[in-house]
Amino acid sequence: MISTTVFSTVSVLCFQPSLYAGKPEKQRPNIVYIMSDDHSMQTISAYGYGLNETPNIDRIADNGVLLRNNFVTNSISGPCRAVVLTGKFSHKNGFRDNQAKTRFDGSQQTFPKLLQNAGYNTAVIGKWHLGSTPTGFDYYCVHTGQGTYYSPVMIEPDGKHTYNGEYATCLTLEKSLEWLDSVDRSQPFCLMMHFKAPHRNWMPAPDKMELYEDMEFPLPETFYDDYDERQAAKEQKMSIDKDMRLDWDLKVSGIESQAKGMNIEAELSRMTDDQREVFDKVYQKVSEEYRTSGLEGDALAEWKYQRYMKDYCKVISSVDDMVGKMLDYLEENDLLDNTIVIYTSDQGFYMGEHGWFDKRFMYEESLHTPFLISYPDGIRFAGKELSCMTQNIDVAPTLLDFAGVDIPSDIQGESLKPVLTGKKSDVRDAIYYHYYEYPLPHGVKKHYGVRDERYKLIHFYNDIDTWELYDLDKDPHELHNLIDDPEYADVKDRMMRKLHELQVQYEDFNPESE
Ligand code: SGN
Ligand code: CA
Numbered sequence: 001m002i003s004t005t006v007f008s009t010v011s012v013l014c015f016q017p018s019l020y021a022g023k024p025e026k027q028r029p030n031i032v033y034i035m036s037d038d039h040s041m042q043t044i045s046a047y048g049y050g051l052n053e054t055p056n057i058d059r060i061a062d063n064g065v066l067l068r069n070n071f072v073t074n075s076i077s078g079p080c081r082a083v084v085l086t087g088k089f090s091h092k093n094g095f096r097d098n099q100a101k102t103r104f105d106g107s108q109q110t111f112p113k114l115l116q117n118a119g120y121n122t123a124v125i126g127k128w129h130l131g132s133t134p135t136g137f138d139y140y141c142v143h144t145g146q147g148t149y150y151s152p153v154m155i156e157p158d159g160k161h162t163y164n165g166e167y168a169t170c171l172t173l174e175k176s177l178e179w180l181d182s183v184d185r186s187q188p189f190c191l192m193m194h195f196k197a198p199h200r201n202w203m204p205a206p207d208k209m210e211l212y213e214d215m216e217f218p219l220p221e222t223f224y225d226d227y228d229e230r231q232a233a234k235e236q237k238m239s240i241d242k243d244m245r246l247d248w249d250l251k252v253s254g255i256e257s258q259a260k261g262m263n264i265e266a267e268l269s270r271m272t273d274d275q276r277e278v279f280d281k282v283y284q285k286v287s288e289e290y291r292t293s294g295l296e297g298d299a300l301a302e303w304k305y306q307r308y309m310k311d312y313c314k315v316i317s318s319v320d321d322m323v324g325k326m327l328d329y330l331e332e333n334d335l336l337d338n339t340i341v342i343y344t345s346d347q348g349f350y351m352g353e354h355g356w357f358d359k360r361f362m363y364e365e366s367l368h369t370p371f372l373i374s375y376p377d378g379i380r381f382a383g384k385e386l387s388c389m390t391q392n393i394d395v396a397p398t399l400l401d402f403a404g405v406d407i408p409s410d411i412q413g414e415s416l417k418p419v420l421t422g423k424k425s426d427v428r429d430a431i432y433y434h435y436y437e438y439p440l441p442h443g444v445k446k447h448y449g450v451r452d453e454r455y456k457l458i459h460f461y462n463d464i465d466t467w468e469l470y471d472l473d474k475d476p477h478e479l480h481n482l483i484d485d486p487e488y489a490d491v492k493d494r495m496m497r498k499l500h501e502l503q504v505q506y507e508d509f510n511p512e513s514e
Helices: 002-016 017-021 057-063 077-086 113-116 169-181 264-268 273-295 297-332 392-403 486-505
Strands: 030-036 066-067 120-127 141-144 153-156 159-162 189-196 341-346 369-374 385-386 430-435 447-452 455-460 468-472
Touching: 030 297, 030 392, 057 297, 057 341, 057 369, 077 113, 077 392, 113 120, 113 189, 113 392, 120 169, 141 169, 169 189, 169 297, 273 297, 297 341, 341 392, 430 486, 447 486, 455 486, 468 486
Parallel strands: 030 189, 030 341, 066 385, 120 141, 120 189
Antiparallel strands: 066 369, 141 153, 153 159, 341 369, 430 447, 447 455, 455 468
């Protein structure tokens, strides 16, 4: 699986490990970076929301550290992936949105390339979503675009392969273990295992179809938010009630198609007959329930919410199983202690808060993304929780730091090694955010902003020109925009200054030009 060019680099490095490692080869950690797609903090049991159980993902926190205030810089897939690879904001790495014309410039510096140059074996398996062919990896096996849940088509160094009858979450794990079995263990490895799940349209695996069917999920406090004082929130198109599709998202059959370019039949045709039989058994009942119940208004919105939560949690349960299999593999192969295992998501997600699904906004649910890390040889904590502000620009420098590789000065994130090893309590006093994808697909206006431990300032600068200010201590759900409140005039001034300071620090000099 390892290309000849890389083999020759590796063999040169084998004779001069100290040149790159700075410490004995044995001690350089392996890395298993697990990232799913759209997995909210609210649906990882270690975060304590009580919605579902993820016993395997929780094992990582039990064995290490859970970050409670880990944020993204731009809450959608491609941009987040580019940020993770480069340690730089979207305006620096050039990948600002998910539009078809946006492609990641694979010639730029990334942390997998730096690790590869230092002798690491590297691979990315699962979702990629960056348009261009992966660079910096000895092996890759990635979905085309968003990928599909069933019978996925994967791009590998030798071309495209269709995995008929496979379920994407399981295939990602199988391919990952296959690669781990094949790597030369005399060198450390870095595996990026990227699940497509739980991305929309939340297609469960056959063994999970019935899970949660009898469960009633609690309605979030803000489900019926009226978006008063928040124009951008009022004008989005990511409402469970209005924008979620009965056929494509909720798998209701026997109704007039609501799918505009999103075709449930195409996805169902990727299943084997056996898989389809299990699907039909559950979803014909669901469809029947919808057709005969005559639900409308709030009752229908709440029915949609329940269906959404069930399907979303079903696909997560498969992810959790695969994380468990990966941890078991590392344990059985005596690799767990010397491997940095991270579980995270490309961004957070709304589980009905504000009445929404999807992400994009700089509001708490989609600004956060889960982050759990264990590395028993290097992080001597178990079950520790940290609430300092961390961000996905920090992944690259943190992993380089643990690997003993110099962190290039143009990387914008901070190494989290000092906080993860108890040497420091934080790495920054505020975070910067900038989102660019408008109007499609969810009508969320472009915005940038700053958040510190207590306050958040946001500027929606395109289409409308509005500012929002929140006191997160007093208003954790961000329902009261304080921008014109005289009592908060000082806070507003201070946050405006902080915003400007961060735009200068990160060189986002002309933020409204994109
Ligand atoms: C698809 C989804 C959207 C989602 C984007 C981006 N529609 O277009 O709901 O916001 O992906 O998601 S779908 O019904 O066709 O799946 S991201 O995670 O890749 O950024
Ligand atoms: Ca995503």
